[in-house]
Structure formats: structure tokens, C-alpha cells
Amino acid sequence: MTEPQTLTWASVAPAIAEIYLAIAICVVLMVEVFAGERRRGLTASLTLLVLALGAALLVLYGEVATRVTLFDGMYVADPLGFVLKLAGFLFLAVVLLYSRSYMEARGIERGEYYVLVLTALLGIFVLVSANSLLTVYLGVELLALSQYAIIAFDRDNPIAAEAAMKYFVLSAMASGALLYGMSMIYGLTGTLALDQLAAELGGPLSPGVVLGLAFIVVAVGFKLGAVPFHMWLPDVYQGSPTSVTLFVSTVPQIAYFSLAIRLLAHGLEGATGEWTQMLIPLAVLTLIVGNVVAIVQTNLKRMLAYSTVGNVGFIVLGFVTGSPTGYSAALYYTLVYIVTVLGSFGVILLASRKGFEAEQLDDYRGLYARDPLLALVMLVLMFSTAGVPPFVGFWAKLRVFQALWSTDHPVLVIIAAAMSVVGAFYYLRVVKLMYFDPPPAELPVTERGAGVRMALALNAFAVFLLGVLPAPLLALCARLIQ
Numbered sequence: 001m002t003e004p005q006t007l008t009w010a011s012v013a014p015a016i017a018e019i020y021l022a023i024a025i026c027v028v029l030m031v032e033v034f035a036g037e038r039r040r041g042l043t044a045s046l047t048l049l050v051l052a053l054g055a056a057l058l059v060l061y062g063e064v065a066t067r068v069t070l071f072d073g074m075y076v077a078d079p080l081g082f083v084l085k086l087a088g089f090l091f092l093a094v095v096l097l098y099s100r101s102y103m104e105a106r107g108i109e110r111g112e113y114y115v116l117v118l119t120a121l122l123g124i125f126v127l128v129s130a131n132s133l134l135t136v137y138l139g140v141e142l143l144a145l146s147q148y149a150i151i152a153f154d155r156d157n158p159i160a161a162e163a164a165m166k167y168f169v170l171s172a173m174a175s176g177a178l179l180y181g182m183s184m185i186y187g188l189t190g191t192l193a194l195d196q197l198a199a200e201l202g203g204p205l206s207p208g209v210v211l212g213l214a215f216i217v218v219a220v221g222f223k224l225g226a227v228p229f230h231m232w233l234p235d236v237y238q239g240s241p242t243s244v245t246l247f248v249s250t251v252p253q254i255a256y257f258s259l260a261i262r263l264l265a266h267g268l269e270g271a272t273g274e275w276t277q278m279l280i281p282l283a284v285l286t287l288i289v290g291n292v293v294a295i296v297q298t299n300l301k302r303m304l305a306y307s308t309v310g311n312v313g314f315i316v317l318g319f320v321t322g323s324p325t326g327y328s329a330a331l332y333y334t335l336v337y338i339v340t341v342l343g344s345f346g347v348i349l350l351a352s353r354k355g356f357e358a359e360q361l362d363d364y365r366g367l368y369a370r371d372p373l374l375a376l377v378m379l380v381l382m383f384s385t386a387g388v389p390p391f392v393g394f395w396a397k398l399r400v401f402q403a404l405w406s407t408d409h410p411v412l413v414i415i416a417a418a419m420s421v422v423g424a425f426y427y428l429r430v431v432k433l434m435y436f437d438p439p440p441a442e443l444p445v446t447e448r449g450a451g452v453r454m455a456l457a458l459n460a461f462a463v464f465l466l467g468v469l470p471a472p473l474l475a476l477c478a479r480l481i482q
Helices: 009-033 041-064 078-108 109-126 131-150 159-189 195-198 207-224 232-239 242-248 253-267 269-295 300-320 324-351 372-386 390-407 410-436 450-469 469-481
Strands: 068-070 075-077
Touching: 009 041, 009 068, 009 075, 041 078, 041 109, 041 131, 075 078, 075 195, 078 109, 078 253, 078 324, 078 469, 109 131, 109 232, 109 253, 131 159, 131 195, 131 253, 159 195, 159 207, 159 232, 159 372, 159 390, 159 450, 195 253, 195 269, 207 253, 207 269, 232 242, 232 300, 232 372, 242 324, 253 269, 253 324, 269 300, 269 410, 300 324, 300 372, 300 390, 300 410, 324 372, 324 469, 372 390, 372 410, 372 450, 390 410, 390 450
Parallel strands: none
Antiparallel strands: 068 075
């Protein structure tokens, strides 16, 4: 028998983010139960404090110079995980900052929302540091269960309840596919550890392993929102309150990238040739369907949902290369996409008022005349998402093109470039409506919160600055993957 491992501070310090967050969730829940009703807004402020303190603890104690495994190899701490967790704290804080006044105005700012988003963040962190099939599945389900409740958070909204049910049913099927694929891989290799899986799958693959890979690819495709597993995205984006859509469309993307990089690129590294071939048709379909269907949308949130599908196609293309260059391009694209979408939905939140949801494209006619700042922010974000230089979205797309070209995928480069041109049409259509169409007389004024507007302006400036100075983030992503 092996001696039980003695837990010391040094042995658990790399997992400080998860340990702290689990304790903080309990504290926030207790504060909401005993004081939330008497002091509205206390839970929201406490949650932002929790995120700030968590980021500080992560920087002080959670950073590691090299790859470290904990808890009998089920948990891995490395520089990639450190950066993704720090980004998770930051992005969730921005989400809550943008969403707070929106929820207050509609009477849906309840403490359980903050507990759920923190629980979802814990699931994201578990997935980021997963080094076993068990911890991968634990992280996936912890995030999914939290999202079920978050999407249906507005109990009086039947459309949100319908969206939550659709997501629940489809997500349950995807989770079943993931678990079935993992069980087949485990049964044929005899190990749950991703490190050992990479070594076990080094030789010729049996038909059972290939079938297990197919089920895993289906589950990863669903979580990412790749076609034909994207059906839940438009309904969830449109049916949920915009504050919920903002969360669902941004922070969980860290988890979905981590799922692909830990499970496919690392654990199933020995089967790279097989799963990359499975991803090629998914990537092509995702690019085409996402960009083409987005053209005919009149609801901005639904258009951004199909835009997400199209952008997921670029992330999947990074994994299609099966190379570190492609993985770093996918990481860069994911981070850039999250920063851009944060601002896009932030504009929708500020353009909305109680009793009026600024969801239709026509609601943005003449926005420049009504609110020049919001129009300028949206212009920067739409140009970036379309891939117009010098904004950061241009470099994200170019990095994926370079990775595909260096791994001999010229046809995929042509398809991706053509779909980028198609996507530019519906992004620039928003700019045309804001700057060249007259404003309707009956639209209400936009939200005037000074703090949120400043954060939104900084968000747009970050998109511009990262485009003018792309080298630091590009180098960081390359170094994290290497």
C-alpha cells in the first residue's frame, strides 16, 4: 500500500483559486440568506470583492513556473491555467459590472444569481486544471448545472424557461455522449489520467477507441457551439435576459477552450490524426452556417448568436491543425473574442431601459445622434469582430490563417477568408444603421451610468490597443501553449 500523501500549504497552494472560491461561495450564500433581503445590493458588492480578492490570492500564491500535478495526478497547475483563471476572474467582474443596473431596473437582481455565477466559475476552474477524465467530467457538469439555472433565472419569463429547457435537454445528451466516449476510452486503455492516455494511444487505434473519440468530439462540438450541435445557441442568446446572455457568451468560453486543449490536444494527443479529421467538417459547416444564417437575422442578440457560431469555426480551425501554433492561435482567438463580446453586449445593456429591450437591429438606427459614445464603442467592436485592421480581431483571424497555411490546409484558408467577407456584411450593417440612418423619434434615451460607460469605453480602447500592439498577447499565447 502507498503511504497517504501529507497535505501541506506548498502542496495545495497551486489550487488556491478553487479552494478559495468554494469557501467564498458558501460565504456569499450565507450573507444572502441572512442579510440579502434587508440590504439589496450587498450580495452584488460582496461578489465583486470576492473576485478581486480571488485574483489577488491567485497572483500571490497560485502562480507556478512549471507544470505541477496535485491530488494524485487528477489536477494540474501550469502557466496556461494561471492565465486562464486570472482572465476568468477579470471577465466575470466585467460581466457583473455591466449587468448590475440592468437587473436592478427589472427587479431580477437576486442573490442566487451571484451564487450561481460563482459556482459556474468554480466549474470553469476545475476544467481549466483537469488532468483526469474524472475531473474533466466534474468541471463540465458543475458548469452545465449552474448554467441551466442561470438561463432560467428570470422565473416570470416563459421564453427564458423555454430556452433553459432546450439547453438542458441538448446539454444532457451531450454530457451523455461525453461520458460514453470517456468510458470507452477508459475501458480500452485502463487509465483515467490524461498524461497516461497520451502515452497509451501512441500506436494504431482500435475501432473502439475511434468510436469513443467520435462521441467525445460530438460533446466538445456541442459545448463550443459548433454546427450541427449549435441549435441551443440562438434560443439561449435571444430568450435569456441580456445580463445572462452576456455571461453565457463570454466567461464559459474559457472552459470550452480548456476542454478542447486538455482533453483533445493533451489527453488524446496520440490520436491527433483521427480527431483532427473529425473536426474538419465541423469547422467548415460551422463557418458557413454561422455566417450565412446571421445575415437574415433582425434580432441583434440572435445575430450575435450566429456570429458566435461563425467565430467558433475559427477556434475549431486552430485545433484542426493539430499543432502548437494552431492551439496558440485558438487561445488568442478565444481571449480576443471574449473581450469583444463583453463590449458588444455591454452596449445592448446600456441601450436598453426598463420596459424596452434594445434587441432589434432597428433599435440602433441613428444611435450616433442619440448617444455618440455607445455608437463609437459599437463601431470599434463590430469592426474588430469583422476582422478590420488595425483592431485586434484582424490579428486573431490572421493568426488562424497562418496556422492553417503552415500545416498545409490551403483550402480551409480560402473557405475561412470567404466566410470572413460574408461576416463583414452583417457587422458593417450595424455600423450603417447607427451612423447613416435617421433615429426613430419614439426610442427612449440610453442608460447614463457613468461608471459602466467608463468601463465600456475602456473595453473598446482595449480592443483598439491590442490591435495596435498585438505582439505581447500573441507572444504570451505562444509561450503558454509551448
